[in-house]
Amino acid sequence: MDFTPESGTITMFSTTWCGYCNRLKKQLDAKGIGYNEINIEEVEGTAELVEKLNGGNQTVPTVLFPDGTAVTNPSAAEVEARLAA
Secondary structure, three states: OOOOOOOOEEEEEEOOOOHHHHHHHHHHHHHOOEEEEEEOOOOOOHHHHHHHHOOOOOOOOEEEOOOOOEEEOOOHHHHHHHHHO
16 A cells, blocks of 8 residues: 655554654644544554664654655654645
8 A cells, every 4th residue: 555645744654542643643733734644553564664664663653745755753843844845
């Protein structure tokens, strides 16, 4: 599956129990930044994808941008800046 988001949005890989994920979602909502959330514990193959993006670690939130790059545990300001670039 291709999880690359459309222009102007992100894909956020998360879990339900991740405090950093919940914080980022609230910040993105407040800024009006669109995202597609994928729970790596529920969607087959995504935990492995997150591991690949993070050098073998299942670290969330991992954010995928429309240009195919990814970043782990970004601030909402960083997400906003990268989407505006």
